[in-house]
Amino acid sequence: xxxxxxxxxxxxxxxxxxxxxxxxxxxxxxxxxxxxxxxxxxxxxxxxxxxxxxxxxxxxxxxxxxxxxxxxxxxxxxxxxxxxxxxxxxxxxxxxxxxxxxxxxxxxxxxxxxxxxx
Amino acid sequence: xxxxxxxxxxxxxxxxxxxxxxxxxxxxxxxxxxxxxxxxxxxxxxxxxxxxxxxxxxxxxxxxxxxxxxxxxxxxxxxxxxxxxxxxxxxxxxxxxxxxxxxxxxxxxxxxxxxx
Numbered sequence: 722x723x724x725x726x727x728x729x730x731x732x733x734x735x736x737x738x739x740x741x742x743x744x745x746x747x748x749x750x751x752x753x754x755x756x757x758x759x760x761x762x763x764x765x766x767x768x769x770x771x772x773x774x775x776x777x778x779x780x781x782x783x784x785x786x787x788x789x790x791x792x793x794x795x796x797x798x799x800x801x802x803x804x805x806x807x808x809x810x811x812x813x814x815x816x817x818x819x820x821x822x823x824x825x826x827x828x829x830x831x832x833x834x835x836x837x838x839x
Numbered sequence: 840x841x842x843x844x845x846x847x848x849x850x851x852x853x854x855x856x857x858x859x860x861x862x863x864x865x866x867x868x869x870x871x872x873x874x875x876x877x878x879x880x881x882x883x884x885x886x887x888x889x890x891x892x893x894x895x896x897x898x899x900x901x902x903x904x905x906x907x908x909x910x911x912x913x914x915x916x917x918x919x920x921x922x923x924x925x926x927x928x929x930x931x932x933x934x935x936x937x938x939x940x941x942x943x944x945x946x947x948x949x950x951x952x953x954x955x
Contacts, residue, residue, distance in 0.1 A: 763843070763930050763945030764884070777942055810882060826872075826934075828943075830884035 723747065725831035727813050733837045739801040742834045746794070746815030752776075754828065755788055755798050756812040764812055770796065771818075803838045810835050842866065843931050843946035850951050852921045859906070860916040860949045862931030871935045873914040874943070875905065878928040887929075890914060921953045 726745040734740050746753050752771050756764035767786065768778040772793035781788065785804070790796040800807055814828040844863045852858040864873065875887040890898045890905045898905040906915040918925055928950050934943040 761947070763932070763947055765945070766942050769942070780942070812882075812884065814884070827886050827889070828884075829886070830876075833882045835882070 725813055725815055725829055727811075727831035727834055729834055730832060731835050731837075733839065734803055735839050736805055737802040739799065740803055740836060741797050741799045742811050742813075742836075744796045744798070744813030744831060746796070746813070747829055749817070750815035750829075751793070751818050752816045752826075753790055753796050754814040754816075755796070756814065758810045758812055758833070760809070767798070800836075803836075805838050808836055808838045841946075842944040843933055845931055845946035845949050847949045848947075850949055852918075852951065852953055854923060854953055854955050855920055857917060857919045858921055858951065860918070860929050860931075860951065862914045862916065862946060864912050864914060864931075864933045866912075866933065866935050868935040871933055873905070873907070874932040874934070875903070875914075875916045876930045876932065876945075877925075878930060878948070880927070884930070888916065918951075923953050923955065926951060926953045 728743050732740055754769050755767045757767050758764040767781045768788045769776040770790040773790050786800055788798045810833040812830055812833045814830045816826050816828045842865050846861055871892045873890045877885045877887055888898050888900045888903045888905050890907045897907050902919045904917045928948045930945050930948045932943050932945045
């Protein structure tokens with residue numbers, strides 16, 4: 722079974738430029754997550770999709786970040802314009818379904834995209 | 840307040856010995872799940888073990904076990920018989936709530952180095 726795919730693996734841009742990341746989840750996984758992981762910290766959830774609908778985007782800086790999941794499969798995360806503090810690894814994950822609280826629901830992570838903003 | 844606290848920035852252990860990585864959590868929700876992930880230098884997060892708040896037994900997965908002490912709100916990861924390949928960052932995470940969204944919260948991680 723293929724894992725979560727992400728591209729590009731690395732990206733270097735100047736501040737105020739735009740950048741987009743792509744994620745292809747595991748086939749059949751309804752739920753897709755985007756995380757931001759700043760160096761030295763744990764991942765922080767940016768947005769969560771169930772099929773092609775947004776479940777939670779409360780931690781997404783909507784003035785510059787946007788994400789979509791057309792057709793409920795692939796997803797793109799965009800930053801426009803980028804700031805220095807956006808330098809981080811952007812992780813995509815997928816799971817079969819949403820499960821809350823004590824319900825088991827394993828997330829499978831992709832390799833991440835390392836973004837450097839100069 | 841931090842929802843997940845990992846107080847050990849770095850840990851060293853000798854190969855074949857056991858090591859415990861600490862994790863404490865903060866929630867008032869009776870329904871929650873606790874996870875441990877491993878992140879090697881390649882960057883991918885690898886799921887290790889899961890404990891639900893209503894689970895009576897401590898979770899075990901091969902060489903990994905979770906020492907779940909609900910009253911103390913701790914969920915320490917125990918790795919038995921450490922191997923060189925266990926060297927990585929380890930993250931504790933929690934997901935709360937049965938209603939609404941289920942935002943998982945991660946700790947800052949513990950760097951584990953296994954030396955021969």
